[in-house]
Amino acid sequence: MNHYLIYCDDLQEGIWFKNLNSHFSNANLEVIPSSRKALAAIGLDKVLKYDRPDIVLLDNDQIILVLERTVEVPSGHNVGQRYGRLLAAAEERIPVVYFGPYAAYKHGGNTAGPRYMNLRLFYSLSNVSNTYNTAITTINWPVDRNYEVLKTPAKDVRIKEYLDLFFTYYDSYGFSGLTEYIKNSPFQLRQIQEQENFALTEVRSPEQYDVPPESVELLTVSTFKRRYNIAYNFPSNIQKxxxxxxxxxxxRSDPYTGMAALYKHLYGDSNTYQILEFANISSNLWYQQRQTSKTYRMYKEFSDAILFNDALILQQNL
Incomplete structure (x- = not known):
């Protein structure tokens, strides 16, 4: 017998999710605890090890789905603020949904106007999906002709379709094989095709996303050592x-920790070191922070070393 429990970051988001599918009619709804000790006690610590997603769905105390939704304008570094929430679920091979607009209108000042998805999010999530052989589904939050996000029930049509797909398998076969079923479904293929069509028809110069942004360089080991006068001998397998x-x-964490995670999965591999340059931060300042903080944990997790303004410090010494 199913006993669904919906953990939510915000009660309004939980109520929204509960009303999406009849399976949740008798589901309990609880706000995600704040302390890591409490998270560990209820088994949420692994899927929340980087950040708090909006929805975590459990059945009989087993996590079966993670969902993140946002109406945030999805440009530039903004996409990194939610990346860790998706990644943690993917690492645990939990089906995960990102529900947000691929394009949306930004209001205010001289910068007002439509903003478009940073396509590197799609590319990096695709790598994560393949690495962990798990389903990461992005669903485009619909907008009107003026790029204003829809707030009517029509916005939820595809989320409901996803949940119907989810429970078509889950009701018959349970959790085993679920993520593979979703990953290989026609629904998933349509979402990927929409990503590709969006890149071709909405994004100006989509080829700009085929190379790293200005904040990221791909260097040979010798070039890096020469530029920064580094004496450290990198492992022989490290080529980039x-x-x-x-x-x-x-x-601070946002948006840099999320972008570090995104870049590590987009540009990194077993022959790569990802090094974060903190040109305005001293190593002494780094060691003054709490090692239990999210900021500390995520920077350490997604770097092989940090180059401070006074030293290069390897991950194991951070």
């Missing part, structure tokens, strides 16, 4: 450095 220039002037 992914150097992410993090422009912050004080230590």
């Amino acid at each position: 450095i992914v150097l992410y220039h993090v422009g912050m002037t004080y230590i």
Whole structure:
């Protein structure tokens, strides 16, 4: 017998999700706890190890789905703010859904106007999906002709279709094989085709996303060592450095930790070191922060080393 429990980051989001499918009519609804000790006690610590997703669905105490939804304008570094929430679920091979607009209108000031998805999010999530052989489904939040996000029930049509697909398999076969079923479904293929069509028809110069952004350089080991006068001898298998220039002037997480995770899965492999350059941060300042903080944990997780303004420090020494 099914006993569904919906954990939500915000109660309104939980109510929205509960009303999407009849399977949830008797589901309990709870807000995700704040402390890591409480998360571990209820088995949410692994899927929340980087950040808090909007929805975590359990059945009989087993996590079966993670969902993140946002109406945020999806341009530039904004996509990185939610990347860790998707990645943690994917690493645990939990089906995960990203529901947000591929294009949306940004209001205010001289920068008002439509903003478009940073296509590197699609490319990086595709790599993660293949690495962990799991289903990561992006669903485009619909907008009107003026790129204003829809707030009517019509926005939820495809989320409901996804849940119907989900339960078609789950009701008959349970969790085993579910993520493969979704990954190889016609529904998933249509979402990927929409990504591709969006890139071709909506994004100006989509080829710009085929190369790293200005904040990221792909360097040979010798070039990196020569530029920064580094004496460290890298392991013999390391052939490339992914150097992410993090422009912050004080230590903070968003959006840089999420982008570090995104770039690591987009440009990295077993023959690569990802190094974060903190040109405005000293190593002494780094060691003053709490090692239990999300900021500390994520920077350490998604770097092989950090280049501070006074030292290169390898991951194991961070």
